[in-house]
Amino acid sequence: QVQLVESGGGVVQPGGSLRLSCAASGFTFSSSGIHWVRQAPGKGLEWVAFIRYDGSNKYYADSVKGRFTISRDNFKNTLYLQMNSLRAEDTAVYYCARRGISGSPDYWGQGTLVTVSS
Amino acid sequence: DIQMTQSPSSLSASVGDRVTITCRASQGIRNDLGWYQQKPGKAPKRLIYAASSLQSGVPSRFSGSGSGTEFTLTISSLQPEDFATYYCLQHNGYPSFTFGPGTKVDIK
Numbered sequence: 001q002v003q004l005v006e007s008g009g010g011v012v013q014p015g016g017s018l019r020l021s022c023a024a025s026g027f028t029f030s031s032s033g034i035h036w037v038r039q040a041p042g043k044g045l046e047w048v049a050f051i052r053y054d055g056s057n058k059y060y061a062d063s064v065k066g067r068f069t070i071s072r073d074n075f076k077n078t079l080y081l082q083m084n085s086l087r088a089e090d091t092a093v094y095y096c097a098r099r100g101i102s103g104s105p106d107y108w109g110q111g112t113l114v115t116v117s118s
Numbered sequence: 119d120i121q122m123t124q125s126p127s128s129l130s131a132s133v134g135d136r137v138t139i140t141c142r143a144s145q146g147i148r149n150d151l152g153w154y155q156q157k158p159g160k161a162p163k164r165l166i167y168a169a170s171s172l173q174s175g176v177p178s179r180f181s182g183s184g185s186g187t188e189f190t191l192t193i194s195s196l197q198p199e200d201f202a203t204y205y206c207l208q209h210n211g212y213p214s215f216t217f218g219p220g221t222k223v224d225i226k
Binding site: 033035044045046047050052059061095099100102103104105106108109110111 | 150151152156160161162163164167168171173205207209212213214215216217218219220
């Protein structure tokens with residue numbers, strides 16, 4: 001079955017960096033676009049970034065553009081999110097989610113918590 | 119940017135009740151809309167895609183309708199496991215998407 005497993009979350013100081021990973025299994029990873037989505041504590045869901053199946057195009061929310069970088073390794077079936085210049089407002093659970101055929105994300109990981117605090 | 123609103127923001131209902139949640143888009147999005155259920159501490163789960171198509175494995179008491187700017191999620195007979203927060207998501211502006219603010223369904 002389709003599985004997405006995030007890792008790499010933790011506590012980091014403002015201005016610091018963190019790299020999240022999302023390990024995929026149960027489907028042809030190299031054929032699927034993947035999103036990062038986040039949810040601040042007690043808040044709603046916010047789209048963060050997307051990468052096409054082959055890594056040829058990457059897209060970002062304005063709130064993270066220039067600070068976050070999405071990438072993928074199709075040989076390792078793994079998605080990444082490099083987060084630099086972190087701010088308190090980046091504190092959230094970060095989910096990876098597969099883009100479904102219909103266009104909306106169909107499968108989600110369980111999430112990894114990032115806390116930006118001094 | 120396309121903005122999404124949902125109503126109500128919360129509701130209290132009893133097991134067996136029929137529940138309807140409405141989502142409105144600030145501009146037409148055809149049928150590029152999904153509905154998601156989220157329980158505390160869990161990832162969102164897709165219930166409906168393309169506005170009215172039922173995700174495989176989701177009970178048939180869930181249904182979606184609408185097109186353009188107004189959409190509805192209906193739960194025909196609320197079950198105990200359905201108490202959760204529900205979000206609509208529009209994906210008309212590839213590849214980004216926007217969620218509605220959510221509707222929390224709790225026990226009356």
